[in-house]
Each structure stands twice: as structure tokens, then as C-alpha cells.
Amino acid sequence: MSWKRLWIPLSILPILGLLAYGFRTDPRAVPSPLVGRPAPSFTLALFDGGRLDLDDLRGKVVVVNFWASWCYPACYEEAPALQEGWRAYRDRGAVVVGIDIQDTEEGARRFIEQFGLTFPNGPDPGGKISIDYGVYGVPETFFIDRQGRIRAKHVGAVTAPLLRERLEALLEEPA
Amino acid sequence: MRRARFGAAPIGLAALAVLLVVGPCLAGAVSDEEVRRIAAGLRCPVCQNLSVADSPSEMAGQMRQLIRERLAAGERPEEVVAYFTAKYGEWILLAPKPEGFNLLVWTLPFAGLLGGLAGVLLVVRRWSRRPAPAAEAVDPAYRERIQAELERLEGS
Numbered sequence: 001m002s003w004k005r006l007w008i009p010l011s012i013l014p015i016l017g018l019l020a021y022g023f024r025t026d027p028r029a030v031p032s033p034l035v036g037r038p039a040p041s042f043t044l045a046l047f048d049g050g051r052l053d054l055d056d057l058r059g060k061v062v063v064v065n066f067w068a069s070w071c072y073p074a075c076y077e078e079a080p081a082l083q084e085g086w087r088a089y090r091d092r093g094a095v096v097v098g099i100d101i102q103d104t105e106e107g108a109r110r111f112i113e114q115f116g117l118t119f120p121n122g123p124d125p126g127g128k129i130s131i132d133y134g135v136y137g138v139p140e141t142f143f144i145d146r147q148g149r150i151r152a153k154h155v156g157a158v159t160a161p162l163l164r165e166r167l168e169a170l171l172e173e174p175a
Numbered sequence: 176m177r178r179a180r181f182g183a184a185p186i187g188l189a190a191l192a193v194l195l196v197v198g199p200c201l202a203g204a205v206s207d208e209e210v211r212r213i214a215a216g217l218r219c220p221v222c223q224n225l226s227v228a229d230s231p232s233e234m235a236g237q238m239r240q241l242i243r244e245r246l247a248a249g250e251r252p253e254e255v256v257a258y259f260t261a262k263y264g265e266w267i268l269l270a271p272k273p274e275g276f277n278l279l280v281w282t283l284p285f286a287g288l289l290g291g292l293a294g295v296l297l298v299v300r301r302w303s304r305r306p307a308p309a310a311e312a313v314d315p316a317y318r319e320r321i322q323a324e325l326e327r328l329e330g331s
Binding site: 130 | 220221233234237238240241259260261262263264266
């Protein structure tokens with residue numbers, strides 16, 4: 001077969017390659033440039049009245065979870081896992097912080113009550129914190145190490161095994 | 176000379192006072208147009224192919240508000256865009272920066288266009304150079320037969 005005949009079938013190859021690449025990436029996934037960088041500071045006015053400053057948690061492993069009461073089912077799936085993780089690891093130096101975004105206070109309070117959440121939770125008025133964290137949907141969860149750096153980002157509901165694995169790894173690191 | 180100098184000082188002071196009063200107000204007033212221009216170049220994170228300027232979503236609204244606040248705080252438009260790029264990566268820019276690998280996106284269409292044009296020219300030239308087919312000699316047997324049949328037709 002001459003080169004001229006091969007030319008047309010061969011020209012399909014780059015197109016196939018491009019399609020294979022395109023279909024394997026999720027067009028809705030937004031890569032986060034924040035992993036590896038210092039976690040942006042924030043002050044959260046908690047639903048139970050207190051205030052929480054991220055900088056005060058330096059030295060601890062922090063799980064920052066962005067959620068909303070309208071985020072069904074993912075946020076409803078992960079809430080028990082987060083509460084369980086908080087209960088199991090708080091004594092070992094881990095903190096779970098919930099940030100409620102684009103929500104009504106009423107809905108948020110009902111959600112917290114429904115799952116009996118005891119970790120610090122607060123709203124994000126104006127979306128300042130979520131934009132600062134490059135959040136593009138709920139739920140999204142950031143894992144912050146003892147040095148205050150973002151080490152991982154999880155998009156979608158976290159599961160108990162995932163939470164355990166990440167927390168164990170980060171807690172083992174020296175402060 | 177002296178008088179003129181003394182005369183200019185109060186005017187200068189007055190101008191300074193006006194600037195001091197009006198300046199911050201001017202800086203605080205951010206035009207909708209400026210916010211829109213920045214928002215139109217940012218991709219709305221919760222939408223499918225909509226800019227922050229065009230999206231009715233709550234998040235886009237919050238982003239527009241943030242753009243306004245940052246401009247009001249004295250940031251230049253490039254700094255506002257750089258803030259969003261630092262948070263969301265280059266993903267947030269509706270038009271990729273023309274550098275590195277991205278250059279392909281900017282140059283490939285034109286390269287394709289030029290290549291196609293060159294191809295068409297080449298083919299046209301080849302076709303126009305091909306000699307016109309010479310009048311072919313007709314098979315003598317056919318010629319004879321046509322002749323004979325024509326004669327027969329005329330004869331009848």
C-alpha cells in the first residue's frame with residue numbers, strides 16, 4: 001500500500017487521540033491550584049454563637065467542609081461520616097469545621113439538628129470564604145495539615161473510610 | 176512675582192482640599208461597566224459555559240459583588256482577575272492566556288486555514304496544468320459504419 005493511501009486513515013489518529021483525552025476528563029471538574037498552598041484564613045460566626053478563627057487551629061489537622069442544606073443527597077450522605085470523624089479524632093488533634101454556603105439559616109439549623117452535628121458550623125455570608133477556597137459546588141472538603149497548608153481537596157461526599165485514611169496520615173505528621 | 180506666588184497658594188490648597196474630599200468618593204464609586212467587563216471574562220463555576228456576568232446564579236452574584244468590593248478597595252482590574260485565577264486556576268478565564276501550550280488554541284485555526292488554502296491552490300494549479308484531452312482518433316470501423324448508416328438514412 002502506498003503512502004498516499006495510508007494518509008487518510010492515519011489522519012484520523014490524532015482526532016481519536018483528542019477524543020479519547022476529552023472524554024476521559026470531567027468537564028465539570030475544576031482543578032484546584034490551592035493544594036499545597038497555605039489555607040486562606042477565615043473567621044466564622046458559628047451557628048451556636050461562638051466565633052472560630054482558622055489561625056487559632058494552627059498545629060491541628062483541620063477538615064474544612066463546605067455544605068448546604070439544599071445539597072441533596074451528597075451532603076446528607078456525608079454528614080454522618082463527618083460527625084463520626086469529628087467524634088473519633090477530636091481528642092487526637094483533628095477538627096472538623098463546617099461552612100454552610102448559599103443557604104438559609106433556617107434550613108442550615110434544621111440540617112445540623114437532623115444529624116446532631118456537634119462540630120463547629122457557620123454560614124458564609126456573601127460567599128467570601130467559599131470563593132477564597134475556589135469552591136465551585138457542594139460538598140467540597142479541604143484537608144489542612146498542622147502547618148496550615150491545604151494538603152488535599154475532595155469533591156463530592158466524603159466517606160468514613162476516606163476521612164479516616166486522610167486523618168490518620170495527616171495526624172501522623174509531626175507538628 | 177511675590178504677589179503672584181501668594182495668590183497661587185490658596186488656590187492650590189483649595190484644589191488639594193477638593194481632591195481630598197472628592198478623591199475617595201471617586202475611588203469608592205465603581206462603575207457597573209467596569210464590574211461587568213471583568214465578570215464577562217470569568218467563567219461561572221456553577222454553570223455550563225456561562226460567564227460570571229451572564230449567570231443568574233447566586234454564586235455569580237457573589238462574585239460580581241466581590242469584584243465590586245475589590246475595585247472599590249483600590250485594586251486594578253488585573254489584580255482582581257489575578258485573585259480569581261489564584262483561587263480557581265486558569266480554568267476560570269474564559270479566554271486562555273496566549274502562552275505556552277495554550278498558543279495552539281490561538282494559532283491552530285489560522286494554521287489550518289492557511290494549510291487548507293495552500294492545498295486548494297495546489298490542486299487547482301495541478302488541474303489547470305493538465306493538458307486538455309486531445310481529440311481521439313475514432314475507430315475506422317465505427318467511422319465506416321456511421322458513414323454507411325447516414326447514407327442509408329439519406330437514401331431512404
